[in-house]
Amino acid sequence: MNRMSSQQVPSSLRDILADILEISPEEVTPETGVGTIENWDSFRHLQAILAIEGEYGVQFDPSRIAELTTVSLIQAELAAKGAAL
Amino acid sequence: MQNESERQELRRKIKEAVAAQNASAAVQHGRSLLAASSKPSDVVFCASAFTSIDDSLTNQLRAKRLKTYIVRSITIEPILPFLTTESVLSNYVLDLHVGGYGSYVDEMLNPQSALAKFNPDLIFVLLNLEDIAGRLPDLCADGIGDSVDAEIEEALARTAQLLRSFRSGNSARILFQGCLVPDLTSLGDIGEANMPRSLTNALHRLNQKLAALCNTISDCVFFDVDHLAARHGRAHWRDNRMFLASRLPVAANVFSLFARGLVRSYSTLFRAPRKVLCTDLDNTLWGGVLGEEGPEGIATGSAFPGNCFLDYQKYLRQLSSRGILLAIVSKNNEADVREAFQTRAADLGLTLDNFVATKINWNEKSSSLRELAEELSLGLDSFVFVDDSPVECEAVRQQLPEIAVIEVPHQEPWRLVDLLSAQSFFDAAVVTDDDVNRLNEYKAQAQRTELANSAGSRDEFLASLDIVCTFVSALDAPLARSVQLLAKTNQFNLTTRRHSASEVQQFASSRGGQAVAIRVRDRFGDAGVVGLALARNLGDSCIIDSLLLSCRVIGRGIETALLAHLAENAIKTGARYLRGEFIPTKKNAPCADFYPDHGFVRGPAREASPESLFYQLDLTAAALTSPRWLTLEGNEPNELSASAVVTS
Numbered sequence: 089m090n091r092m093s094s095q096q097v098p099s100s101l102r103d104i105l106a107d108i109l110e111i112s113p114e115e116v117t118p119e120t121g122v123g124t125i126e127n128w129d130s131f132r133h134l135q136a137i138l139a140i141e142g143e144y145g146v147q148f149d150p151s152r153i154a155e156l157t158t159v160s161l162i163q164a165e166l167a168a169k170g171a172a173l
Numbered sequence: 174m175q176n177e178s179e180r181q182e183l184r185r186k187i188k189e190a191v192a193a194q195n196a197s198a199a200v201q202h203g204r205s206l207l208a209a210s211s212k213p214s215d216v217v218f219c220a221s222a223f224t225s226i227d228d229s230l231t232n233q234l235r236a237k238r239l240k241t242y243i244v245r246s247i248t249i250e251p252i253l254p255f256l257t258t259e260s261v262l263s264n265y266v267l268d269l270h271v272g273g274y275g276s277y278v279d280e281m282l283n284p285q286s287a288l289a290k291f292n293p294d295l296i297f298v299l300l301n302l303e304d305i306a307g308r309l310p311d312l313c314a315d316g317i318g319d320s321v322d323a324e325i326e327e328a329l330a331r332t333a334q335l336l337r338s339f340r341s342g343n344s345a346r347i348l349f350q351g352c353l354v355p356d357l358t359s360l361g362d363i364g365e366a367n368m369p370r371s372l373t374n375a376l377h378r379l380n381q382k383l384a385a386l387c388n389t390i391s392d393c394v395f396f397d398v399d400h401l402a403a404r405h406g407r408a409h410w411r412d413n414r415m416f417l418a419s420r421l422p423v424a425a426n427v428f429s430l431f432a433r434g435l436v437r438s439y440s441t442l443f444r445a446p447r448k449v450l451c452t453d454l455d456n457t458l459w460g461g462v463l464g465e466e467g468p469e470g471i472a473t474g475s476a477f478p479g480n481c482f483l484d485y486q487k488y489l490r491q492l493s494s495r496g497i498l499l500a501i502v503s504k505n506n507e508a509d510v511r512e513a514f515q516t517r518a519a520d521l522g523l524t525l526d527n528f529v530a531t532k533i534n535w536n537e538k539s540s541s542l543r544e545l546a547e548e549l550s551l552g553l554d555s556f557v558f559v560d561d562s563p564v565e566c567e568a569v570r571q572q573l574p575e576i577a578v579i580e581v582p583h584q585e586p587w588r589l590v591d592l593l594s595a596q597s598f599f600d601a602a603v604v605t606d607d608d609v610n611r612l613n614e615y616k617a618q619a620q621r622t623e624l625a626n627s628a629g630s631r632d633e634f635l636a637s638l639d640i641v642c643t644f645v646s647a648l649d650a651p652l653a654r655s656v657q658l659l660a661k662t663n664q665f666n667l668t669t670r671r672h673s674a675s676e677v678q679q680f681a682s683s684r685g686g687q688a689v690a691i692r693v694r695d696r697f698g699d700a701g702v703v704g705l706a707l708a709r710n711l712g713d714s715c716i717i718d719s720l721l722l723s724c725r726v727i728g729r730g731i732e733t734a735l736l737a738h739l740a741e742n743a744i745k746t747g748a749r750y751l752r753g754e755f756i757p758t759k760k761n762a763p764c765a766d767f768y769p770d771h772g773f774v775r776g777p778a779r780e781a782s783p784e785s786l787f788y789q790l791d792l793t794a795a796a797l798t799s800p801r802w803l804t805l806e807g808n809e810p811n812e813l814s815a816s817a818v819v820t821s
Contacts, residue, residue, distance in 0.1 A: 103214065104212075104213075104214045107214035107215070107217050107218045108213070108214055108217050110217070110221050131250035131251060134248075134250070134251050134419060134421075135213065135217070135250070135251040135254075138213060138251055138415075138425040139212070139213035139214050139217075139425075141425065142212070142213060142425055142426065143212065143214075147414065150414055150415070150417075150418030150419070151418075153418070
């Protein structure tokens with residue numbers, strides 16, 4: 089199976105996650121998530137969500153927030169909210 | 174940030190600075206980035222950069238490092254990077270530890286708790302209204318509830334117990350956050366405003382009482398989060414969605430304001446406020462240029478734009494009334510300035526008497542500021558400089574980086590007061606009588622220094638001060654002052670014995686005992702009771718147990734007068750020898766040679782007190798006399814009523 093690449097993540101989202109998780113942007117791929125990055129704990133998750141909401145001007149439903157555990161899930165939720173990535 | 178490439182450039186520079194462990198560059202670029210961008214990702218980026226050079230921050234910039242423990246019943250974690258960056262921008266490095274969610278009672282009261290073991294320098298106590306006074310919202314629902322006041326008192330008592338118990342076992346400084354007044358309630362705006370026991374009114378009362386409580390606990394500051402929320406807009410302060418879902422106390426877009434408020438509050442626990450404001454005159458204290466427009470032409474007074482400057486003058490006068498010293502640093506002809514203050518007195522909020530010192534000349538402002546620091550015996554780091562000229566401001570920034578510089582907004586004098594009050598450098602949680610009296614004391618100090626520079630020899634100078642020393646019994650100094658001097662004097666203190674009031678009384682009442690205080694005044698002012706000596710006779714000797722002098726009056730021969738006074742009394746009580754003792758400490762080097770300088774001979778060391786140096790003087794062979802420039806008053810043996818000799 090081909091490893092997914094960071095090129096598949098919109099650069100603005102990639103950079104935010106890299107900053108918040110303190111990893112390099114290249115490490116952020118669609119399948120990056122709570123299980124794959126040690127730093128990605130529940131507080132970084134909240135922090136990332138808040139940063140993403142601020143960047144794209146959207147608000148997630150709190151009951152969905154805990155489920156957005158990978159980059160691709162976040163990306164899909166943003167798209168569903170009509171955010172311009 | 175407007176310009177993405179500028180943002181990337183700053184981030185690149187920060188990375189470089191971090192790689193080179195260049196703390197000052199990292200902070201400088203971090204400050205620029207954070208001033209222009211409030212993106213959480215940039216804040217996390219800076220926080221992580223700063224954290225990776227924490228040692229360099231403390232070593233190179235002498236940032237104050239504080240082990241900080243957060244006691245909380247809220248979610249604080251996403252705010253921590255903001256707290257880190259705001260702290261670093263104010264030159265603090267926090268080693269943060271966050272306590273368990275809601276376990277604050279155990280943490281604060283249990284001597285074996287994680288908090289106690291962490292041994293912090295600082296704790297934040299960040300609780301929700303539910304924890305402090307959870308029943309209030311219900312009790313206040315009708316706006317007239319008669320149990321509201323009792324609940325406030327109970328909440329206060331609980332908090333007092335929490336803070337006092339913690340304080341009894343821990344010396345960490347405390348920041349205690351007050352309650353946030355909810356923006357919307359079932360009573361509605363009108364009811365909230367008009368009913369005495371509405372939640373809004375109850376919480377205002379509770380906050381006032383909590384602040385008063387914090388004031389009674391040492392090293393504890395009340396953080397008025399509600400004031401901050403009101404300033405920035407209650408409606409936007411809390412995001413109910415995130416508060417209810419995650420107990421996040423403030424909305425994501427006010428994290429930095431909240432963190433800045435925390436830093437500004439805890440700073441008062443660690444840093445003394447600046448003490449002096451030096452103001453320029455033309456286009457700063459008044460509008461226009463005095464030399465060009467003359468005293469009638471400058472703008473000040475009740476009409477616009479003069480009232481912008483009048484506001485600034487009033488603001489300065491208010492600072493002065495709580496002990497901030499004002500000085501003028503202006504390039505002008507002094508005679509013109511005096512004339513302006515005279516002819517425009519009715520339009521000015523200040524007179525020249527409000528200023529502790531003035532430097533009105535054509536010298537470089539940096540050298541005027543240096544002179545002022547010397548004359549007032551204050552460090553440049555306690556100075557604030559206000560000027561409208563970007564060139565003067567930049568010169569001071571470069572040559573005297575310790576000074577805080579405020580540039581008057583060009584063509585917008587109405588902004589000056591806001592700009593000044595937004596700064597934290599005059600922040601203080603308490604104001605004492607000493608602060609309030611500071612102006613007169615420093616005026617006298619400045620005049621003495623000026624005289625010292627103009628007078629020829631030291632003796633001539635001291636004689637010109639017209640110093641009068643009055644001896645009074647230490648019991649009437651009053652006694653509390655004597656004990657305070659014993660407790661606080663470090664530099665000119667020969668034995669640094671911290672005697673209690675009852676011990677001082679024993680010296681006064683014992684046979685041949687002496688407990689003498691000395692009060693000093695000169696032509697510039699009254700320094701009050703500034704020195705103390707305790708002695709008692711043993712056999713043929715008068716033993717000096719303690720002798721000390723406040724450092725404000727060292728070097729004027731007053732110490733000699735005190736010693737001569739003791740000798741005189743010793744002779745009267747039949748002593749042959751006067752014996753003294755010097756116990757070296759880290760701070761009392763200024764009086765190390767006090768006894769040898771007065772002709773005392775070093776005696777043998779004693780096993781019982783190996784630190785001490787013992788000296789003695791044969792009173793039959795040598796006479797101790799007071800310097801001739803001192804006028805002596807009072808003659809206290811202790812049986813003499815001291816009130817008779819205290820001068821008015």
